[in-house]
Amino acid sequence: MSDDLVTIEDLHVELGGVRILKGVHASIGRGKITALIGLNGSGKTTLLRALLKEIPYTGTITFHCGHDHSQPTPHHVGYVPQKLQIDARLPLTVCDLMALTLQRRPLFLGISAKVRQTIDQLLKNVGAGALVDHPVEKLSGGELQRVLLALALHPEPELLLLDEPAAGIDFKDQEAFYQQIASLNERTGVTILLVSHELTVVTQFAHHVLCLKDGRIQCQGPPQQVLTGEVLSQIFGADTGVFAHRH
Ligand SMILES: Nc1ncnc2c1ncn2[C@@H]1O[C@H](COP(=O)(O)OP(=O)(O)OP(=O)(O)O)[C@@H](O)[C@H]1O
Ligand SMILES: [Mg+2]
Structure with a gap:
């Protein structure tokens, strides 16, 4: 029985003739908070949209849902998009x-x-x-x-996809917002995939981190192990300080 709610293998996405995801291999742990990080334009939102099956892709996305993990789709996916045109x-x-x-x-x-x-x-x-x-x-x-x-x-989701959910929230309220998300995860066991540019938030609240660079996963694992200075400069370039405090 898989410990992962989602397994992603060799995922490719091309939109408008542009190759955006170029062979993503990743897994999303059941009941865990996974953070997806990477520079602007690295393909984070595109990966979420592929998980929602909103865009065409090649490769495999396998869900292991339901009580016995045999269901091929989640009973409900909650999604907070990065932008919403109302x-x-x-x-x-x-x-x-x-x-x-x-x-x-x-x-x-x-x-x-x-x-x-x-x-x-x-x-x-x-x-x-x-x-x-x-x-x-x-x-x-x-x-x-x-x-x-x-x-x-x-209804209570099995998978919650959050694309920069705190981007519009005042800095002073952000910690409380993420605290709410973390306690929701603890209380209900909902699996969360969260896009964030706040590296401090990622290290504080995520169990697992996926680092996306140029449409590929550069590294993944527990944030304390993965987010070393060397890896951060590989992914974000030398100027990681500016990135970490974008808001
Ligand atoms: N429909 C489309 N046609 C062509 N290119 C697209 C399309 N949608 C997205 N892209 C391009 O794909 C790349 C990845 O976009 P995406 O929105 O996934 O990035 P992101 O990592 O979420 O960035 P950000 O941090 O700015 O939100 C960008 O260069 C974007 O311009
Ligand atoms: Mg995005």
Whole structure:
């Protein structure tokens, strides 16, 4: 029985005639937090989109899901994208946006008390309870990330893909945000793949790190072992200090 939730073998992705992933071999440990790091343009978002089967690829992505690990697909994948284009003309509140995903009946019939209760709880879980009646178009980048995280957690996912989830969150709130993600992982055992440019966060919260360079995995393993000065300068070049404190 595999200890990994996902095994990726010889993954190639080409988009618009450009080779982006060039033979990725990697595994994502069941119940673990795996951090995916690499320079801008190295293919991190592309790898997540391949896992979501949003883009064509060659190679193999194998899921070992379910209680007996025999299911070929996760029952639910939660995803917080790096960027989200929301049509600002839609006069939706956070509650409306979440109800569109959570309830079967059309929004013009109103939001049921049960759905409203679920929405309140999901938002509270990510420290965003106060945003429930805010218009979506007026949310800051960080507030929107929290709302998207709340949505990604319902129904409880087997795999959670987070693409720079704290990029829009104030530096002082970032640690608390990642703490929430780490305790979610501990509490529920959800497997998390997290893209982050914050190397301090990666060393603090991730069990495993995948380093992507030019569309290939340069190295992988426990952060304390992998993220040596030598490896960091190989992946990010000499100026790793600037990179580590990008925000
Ligand atoms: N549809 C596309 N057609 C052509 N090239 C693309 C397409 N989508 C992405 N790319 C290119 O693929 C490369 C990898 O993009 P990707 O978004 O995966 O990088 P990333 O590692 O997530 O970067 P960042 O840290 O900036 O988010 C980039 O050079 C990007 O311009
Ligand atoms: Mg990206």
